Amino acid sequence: MRIACQQAACGTTGLAHSLGQLRRAARRAAEAGAELLVTPEISVGGYPLLTANLAEASGPVDGPQCVEVSAIAREFSIALVHGWPETDGDRLYNSTRLVSPQGDTLAIYRKAHLYGRGERAMFTPGGQGVVQASYKGLTLGLLICYDVEFPEAVRAHGVAGTDVLLVPTGLMRPWDFVARTLVPARAFESQLYIAYANWTGSHGGIGFCGHTTVAAPDGTASVLAEEGEGLLIADVDPAVLRRARAATTYLRDRRPELYSS
Numbered sequence: 001m002r003i004a005c006q007q008a009a010c011g012t013t014g015l016a017h018s019l020g021q022l023r024r025a026a027r028r029a030a031e032a033g034a035e036l037l038v039t040p041e042i043s044v045g046g047y048p049l050l051t052a053n054l055a056e057a058s059g060p061v062d063g064p065q066c067v068e069v070s071a072i073a074r075e076f077s078i079a080l081v082h083g084w085p086e087t088d089g090d091r092l093y094n095s096t097r098l099v100s101p102q103g104d105t106l107a108i109y110r111k112a113h114l115y116g117r118g119e120r121a122m123f124t125p126g127g128q129g130v131v132q133a134s135y136k137g138l139t140l141g142l143l144i145c146y147d148v149e150f151p152e153a154v155r156a157h158g159v160a161g162t163d164v165l166l167v168p169t170g171l172m173r174p175w176d177f178v179a180r181t182l183v184p185a186r187a188f189e190s191q192l193y194i195a196y197a198n199w200t201g202s203h204g205g206i207g208f209c210g211h212t213t214v215a216a217p218d219g220t221a222s223v224l225a226e227e228g229e230g231l232l233i234a235d236v237d238p239a240v241l242r243r244a245r246a247a248t249t250y251l252r253d254r255r256p257e258l259y260s261s
């Protein structure tokens, strides 16, 4: 399956800007033959989410923001992973949604490991660890940014049979080590692909470090530079998963009865 990861210029000025940026990426991804596009953390609304953008960017899964994104998926007949501030009753979640090429919601994941005082003040932490969906014969999983820095969170997906972990992110400097070293290591140790789509540029006092990555379970990775918008195109190959899992049998050789919880 060919996938695309958007490395988007941050500094979103509002919902219309976000949706325009996402639509352009969907068109380019479809033109490149991709069947799935992954966009950065809170790609609808911008990261960090400014209070000024909160009212127009936030909504329930059947709200106008998600309806617009579903229309983009249908227009270009491509599956999409986008972030947005999800409202559910009086709670606000830092969420990501996997949308089918027909615009249907295949999965929603709410960021469980919130990062820093700003996020913890604004969002409610998600309460689900492993969220998956089937697409094109593969099992896709969802995590968001900081989640991937917890080996337990990624390993839980590996044990649950995730083939491709889709990770919208908002990774800032000086943490580029996470993109360059940790994400490829996570893919290798849990025997799955990780598609990690980041922002670039500076916004809200934060400098994002790009390095959008598709890391494979065999230790190889495709990476974009730190600066500049772009679209990373990579092919996810089930044969690579099979060969890697046969050669590196971490998931079979685990001894969970020996590990503290």
Ligand SMILES: [NH3+]CCCCC(=O)O
Binding pocket: 114, 115, 144, 145, 146, 147, 149, 170, 171, 172, 175, 178
């Ligand atoms: N080590 C922290 C990197 C930033 C994670 C986040 O913004 O969710």
